[in-house]
Amino acid sequence: MPDLTASLIGIAVLAVATYLTRIAGYFLGSRIRQDSALSRVLETLPGAALASVLALSLSGATFIELLAVVTGAAVFLLTGRTLVGILVGLAIAVANAHWLA
Amino acid sequence: MTLPQPPADGSRPAKAWPSFCAGFQATGGLGFAAGVFGFLFGIIAMGRGFDASITVLMSAAVFAGSAQVAILELWSEPLPYFGLFLAAALVCSRHILMGVTLHDTLSANRKRPPFLTLFVLTDANWVLTRRETRVENRVAFFAGSGVAMYVAWVIGTALGAAAPGILDARTIAGMAIGGALYIAILLCIYFRGARPAKLIAPVISACITLLASRYVDASLAILAGVSAAAAVTVLREWRRA
Numbered sequence: 001m002p003d004l005t006a007s008l009i010g011i012a013v014l015a016v017a018t019y020l021t022r023i024a025g026y027f028l029g030s031r032i033r034q035d036s037a038l039s040r041v042l043e044t045l046p047g048a049a050l051a052s053v054l055a056l057s058l059s060g061a062t063f064i065e066l067l068a069v070v071t072g073a074a075v076f077l078l079t080g081r082t083l084v085g086i087l088v089g090l091a092i093a094v095a096n097a098h099w100l101a
Numbered sequence: 102m103t104l105p106q107p108p109a110d111g112s113r114p115a116k117a118w119p120s121f122c123a124g125f126q127a128t129g130g131l132g133f134a135a136g137v138f139g140f141l142f143g144i145i146a147m148g149r150g151f152d153a154s155i156t157v158l159m160s161a162a163v164f165a166g167s168a169q170v171a172i173l174e175l176w177s178e179p180l181p182y183f184g185l186f187l188a189a190a191l192v193c194s195r196h197i198l199m200g201v202t203l204h205d206t207l208s209a210n211r212k213r214p215p216f217l218t219l220f221v222l223t224d225a226n227w228v229l230t231r232r233e234t235r236v237e238n239r240v241a242f243f244a245g246s247g248v249a250m251y252v253a254w255v256i257g258t259a260l261g262a263a264a265p266g267i268l269d270a271r272t273i274a275g276m277a278i279g280g281a282l283y284i285a286i287l288l289c290i291y292f293r294g295a296r297p298a299k300l301i302a303p304v305i306s307a308c309i310t311l312l313a314s315r316y317v318d319a320s321l322a323i324l325a326g327v328s329a330a331a332a333v334t335v336l337r338e339w340r341r342a
Contacts, residue, residue: 001150001151001154001175001176001177001178002177002178002179002180003178004155005180006179006180007152007155007180008158008186009182010176010180010182011155011158011159011162011163011181012124012133012162013182013185013186013189014159014162014163014165014168014169014185014186014189015162015163016186016194017168017185017186017189017190017193018163018164018168018189018196019219019220020188020190021141021193021194021196021197021200022193022196022200022219022220022222023201023214023216023219024197024200025196025198025200025201025202025203025204026200026201026203026204026207026208026214026215026219027200027214028197028199028200028204029201029202029203029205030200030204030208032201032204034205035336037257037335037342039335040200040338041200041335041338042198042201043335044201044299044302044303044330044334045198045302045327045330045331045332045334046195046198046199046227047288047292047299047302047303047329048302048303048305048306048307048330048331049194049195049198049306049323049326049328050195050224050284050288050303050304051304051307051326052286052307052309052310052322052323052326052327053121053187053195053284053305053323054200054281054284054285054288054307055306055308055310055311056310056311056314056319056322056323057210057272057278057280057281057284057333058281059311059314061278061281065278065281068278068282069278069281069282069285070285072282072285072286073282073285073286073289076286076289077289077293080212081129081130082129082130082131082133082134082286082290083129083133083250084130085130085282085286085306086130086131086133086134086137086279086282086283086286087277088109089163089278089282090137090275090276090278090279090282091276093162093275093276093277093279093282094271094272094275094276095275096275097271097272097274098271098272098273098275100231
């Protein structure tokens with residue numbers, strides 16, 4: 001493990017990198033006219049990025065893990081409660097890890 | 102948190118506190134999920150030999166679960182600072198796109214950029230703020246939701262770092278799918294009630310990402326997917342014009 005000083009510098013580097021990604025978009029957005037074609041294109045991309053992250057997360061998943069995610073999302077859509085959806089999905093995945101795998 | 106400036110036209114600014122509380126409350130289950138992942142991060146980091154105080158400090162200063170998990174592999178002596186910077190920036194690059202779409206919301210009635218508020222930009226409060234149009238002050242709603250995620254994430258990490266042996270390996274392995282579940286629910290919130298045409302870009306992005314991940318690493322695969330989604334949207338805009 002790195003020593004304390006190196007760890008603190010490492011954390012500072014990570015903090016700067018992640019914060020830059022958080023503020024960069026805001027300043028880019030100030031240069032883009034609302035209701036322009038570019039603005040409409042950019043509007044679609046964060047959702048697309050989240051869908052890509054989800055696809056990658058599920059690419060190595062087992063059938064039961066897929067079932068856990070689909071069931072959790074379906075429960076959320078039916079009940080409108082995020083907590084219930086997350087708990088149901090996690091319960092299936094943990095039960096699978098203990099008793100079914 | 103930076104509070105909104107009075108509007109230039111002299112009208113009274115929308116009250117921030119009720120909207121802040123609405124954002125905090127709306128985060129609900131997503132905040133719980135952030136706490137669970139923070140808990141898992143604390144356990145995993147301790148399992149890799151991290152000091153408890155360093156683990157909690159990292160969560161408090163960085164506040165980016167996916168980036169923190171991604172850099173665990175790189176955390177060794179000597180620390181590759183440039184590699185850490187690049188890995189964290191790549192993993193969090195979707196926040197750049199989210200920031201672009203939030204500019205008009207976050208810049209309403211204010212002279213200075215909301216530097217502190219932007220620190221709490223996450224996938225969850227981006228989705229919730231984009232969907233929420235009824236609150237009076239969306240900046241405060243965004244901040245309230247972000248603070249809820251932050252508090253849950255840091256407390257979760259602290260609990261995980263304080264009790265690293267509390268969960269067995271099987272439970273941790275089972276809970277690992279929680280990240281995908283969290284994003285699946287975020288996507289449900291974001292696209293709920295959307296026209297089918299709005300789903301084309303994310304579906305194409307996901308498919309191209311899966312295909313690209315066979316040949317390149319995860320960050321580049323996501324970049325390929327998002328680029329494909331951008332190309333499709335540009336084509337659609339071009340046909341519409």
